[in-house]
Amino acid sequence: MMGNFMATIFNLVFLADADRSAAPWMPVAGTEHAHHVDGVFTFINAICVFFFVLIMALCTYFVLKYRQKDPNDLPEPSPSHNTKLEIVWTAIPIVIVVIMFVYGFAAYMNAVVAPENAYQVKVTGRKWSWTFEYPNGYIDGNLHVPMGEDIKLLITSEDVIHSVYIPSFRIKRDAIPGRYTVLTFKADYASPEDGYNLFCAEYCGTEHSKMMAKVIVQEREDFDAWLAEASDYVNNLGPLKAGEKLYLERGCKSCHSLDGSAGTGPSFQNLYGNPHPLTDGTEATPDENFIRESILYPKAKVYSGYQPVMPTFKGSLTDPEIDALITFIKHQSDNSRAEAEKIQADFEASKPKEEEK
């Protein structure tokens, strides 16, 4: 029983990702660079554990051996300094940290020198979602990259400072408004089915902890097929399903729930077609125009009880995408659900059947 418990803890702490992690405790390594970093980590670990154990062992030994027996005990006279010893224990740490610095700097340089001919993806952070724009202009909520190729992320932010953090790649770079930063990597291994985690590491407000995305590493031909399919997703999926994809991937869901619970923004459940007071004292009944305006100019009309914190999506959502989102939001209201389903059904009916081609 106890043994079982200990084994579980041991597995959790030491072996969880032993298959591809050089250093225990680190998340699964997705790049060669991650192995370098783990190597540096293990090196520092060894030195730190050595010195920690040495100092603690000496302390324990001294406390046990020289424990006072009588308050009048005066210790044997011993020197209160020793120049030779003191020079030695200053010099040794200096040598060690110089090695540590060089080793760590070398591993770092591997990751910051941008290779030529890298595949560039533009990353934009905003409160509270990431978007990834591919060379063909397609924008996705997750980062898909071809395996084994140099990738260059060109990073910026639309509002406050965020930070792109991919633990499995051991890399991190701030997304700073008004400037570009760069992160480069080469994903040497295929990712797990559901991808690696990508977090926001710089505190950015209410939904900071929900500002996540996935990193999916695929073989080149799978990646190309995915990009071609995904780029045309409005036409491929139809308005309702495309709207759902946008809702999930482009940041709507961090603030707008579907189950009626209030988040940072109002829930989409029964939002469409139902009147609600605004902060300026008037009332609005959301229709297509209201939703379009709220997406493009979110501070123009704000539901009462909510803060005007939504960023604009002007320029980042195309007209067909906004239409798809409107259809999706319609689908969340009892009184317009049938209408949204009809739009999707008409789309399905008009779509040429794959197998007939």
Next chain:
Amino acid sequence: MATTTDTLPGRPYGEVEGNYLTHERGLLSWLTTVDHKRIGVMYLACISGAFLLGGIFAMVIRWELFSPGPTVPGLNADRYNQIFTLHGAIMTFLVIIPGIPAALGNFVLPMMLGAKDVAFPRLNLASWYLWVTGAIFAVTSLVMSAADTGWTFYTPYSTTTQTAVIPMTIGAFILGFSSIFTGLNFIVTIHKMRPDGLTWFKLPLFLWGIYATAIIQIIATPVLGITLLLLIAERVLGVGIFDPTYGGDPVLFQHFFWFYSHPAVYIMILPAMGIISEMIPVFSRKHIFGYTAIAYSSIAIAMFSFIVWGHHMFAAMSPLANMVFSAVTFSVSIPSAVKVFNWTATMYKGSIRLATPMLYALSFLFLFTIGGLTGLYLATLGTDIHLHDTYFVVAHFHYVMVGSTMIAFIGGLHYWWPKIFGKMYSEKWGNVGCIVTFLGFNITFLPQFVLGMRGMPRRYYDYIPEFEALHRLSSIGAFIMGIGLFVTLFCLVYSLFKGKPAPDNPWGSASMEWQATSPPHYHNFTKPPKVGDPYDYTDLVWDPKSEGYYRKAEGQGAA
């Protein structure tokens, strides 16, 4: 007139003629006092109050993180963000930065010099009032709509958020001046009020620590003040300094902020190292090892602290800047390591007495060694890029600020408690409090290192399920630590009412403050204290009757 009978056991509390606690009574006599001892006690009371408040916020944070998703009823993400901001701001600006210098330093520093008071007693009282004013501003922001920026106030978040950032920054600005006044006072006092024969290298090492701290306080703190004023100017007047929508540079704020706040880390740790340098020799009854090295290493740390701030921004700066800052950051580790080796060597062939203050000193050695060594992972570029802004950093700085500074503060409080209040606390409960706090602390923060390595970012209200087990362990540790701190609090407060009267020198220290009565006379010393080596214990003899030490030369109860 005090006589040597003061040192005899069984003396009723407050019976020392003209002791500083009883020579005047009433609240007004405290609020208008310029006595450094009373100001120290007032700081102690106020800082303890702030520590309790910050501690309650810490417990709420750990409760919320016990499970993923919303955990504490009524605590949404916005409230959580305000609470971790208040926890950080209160603990740094109101507790850890002023803690040791203002409370213990104020009480002990003039007495260690054999002086009657600090150089500028009125300025000393003024800095206490500034602390109180700053605290009121910080707490006002609580009842308005508490700031949610984190204690670091990063722009442009802090210039655009809807919460009450301005009261909090004004509070920090005022607290900065309190800190500058205290630092200035201490520098002048150490330079000008030493008696004949007390040369720089006969000063107790606590004073070297405080002196190095004071240098940082007066050089670095004005930079924080200016930065916070610029922040307020941007928020109120829309002047474009940091916010890119006005043409400012958000990273500039981080440079300004850390130019103060990194040295501030050493404002926190240097006095703590000073306390350890006092306690380890006393409880080993042996001269401190490598006095000169420890003294110079304090000054070295103070100097290096000004050139390493960039290591807080490795994820935002160019590779060249990163290289330089990584290299210089390692320089701080050398004097810190030297101190640890010296403390360890001091115990070699000593006569070690495991009284409560010594337990704290040993806890400090354990925790500071971890806190210091984990700094190496963060100074190294390759590993820092991964660990930056994760729980690894959270654990690292808690090991330094709480595990080291706070533990040294509480240890120092136990060490000087008999002198300050003239009462002995229960050794047993003192030990229990120390051990429970020590265990709780490690259970809280060791798992956080692992969380950070596995990629858990800091300042998260929610987290993915794979982090749950480690977060739970951490929360349980925090609650244990809370219990330990309460045991300590009750042990000390109980002693005020029921404790045995303290002898003048219960631990057998050779530094000058122990030549005064316990509690000290209003004028500190009734006869000129004898200047000597503060680490020479050879002529101190144990008196079983009073359970304290006296100097052989003087004879016990003679004269």
